[in-house]
Amino acid sequence: MKRLAVFTALWGLCLGAATAQTKPVLYPKLSKTLDSLAYVDQWPMQQMFKQLPDSAGRHLVEVEKENYARHQPVLEKIVRQVGYPGFRQVGEKSSHNFWLLVQHADAHPAFQRQVLKLMLPQVKRQNASSVDYAYLVDRVALNAGQPLEYGTQVEYKGPGIGKAVPRSLRDPKNVDKRRAAMGMEPLQQYLDRMSASHEQMNKPK
Secondary structure (H helix, E strand, O other): OOOOOOHHHHHHHHHOOOOOOOOOOOOHHHHHHHHHHHHHHHHHHHHHHOOOOOOOOOOHHHHHHHHHHHHHHHHHHHHHHHOOOOHHHHOHHHHHHHHHHHHOOOOOHHHHHHHHHHHHHHHHOOOOOHHHHHHHHHHHHHHOOOOOOOOOOEEEEOOOOOEEEEOOOOOHHHHHHHHHHOOOOOHHHHHHHHHHHHHHHOOOO
């Protein structure tokens, strides 16, 4: 059976541990909490990406859903207490991890929209990632049945396991301008990377 490479998880694998906390932050305990939650969030996808089973025989997709549901009240409490946890609050790595957890909160679209509104002023203050913001813009649009702005949400079409294509796209001719404004690579380069990850994930063992 074809395995779908979920882009946010792969994005988290690439970037979630890429930036070490080097500056003092306002909420170091919260930073550690977010890193722990993100580790739990990513573990099932990492296992699926490596084509490894769960040692307890659980269905990993169901484990993912259970993790998302368990994390949701924690995320809502964080927002109530500190708003959007940006770079100065928790550091770049942990701020990215918070975004990743919100990105997976598809069962709570109103919460995703709330975080998106909180995130924008932090992006303008350079206290949150513009790239992460762009991904969440697309996630919110997808969950609302609207066209994507940046083409980050993909599906796989064509012969065999297929190639990555955006699920929908507003004004495709200008998408690379929008992506460049957010510090993102050209769309085709991103799609090629996603297709390569998808192929790797679906290679016979």
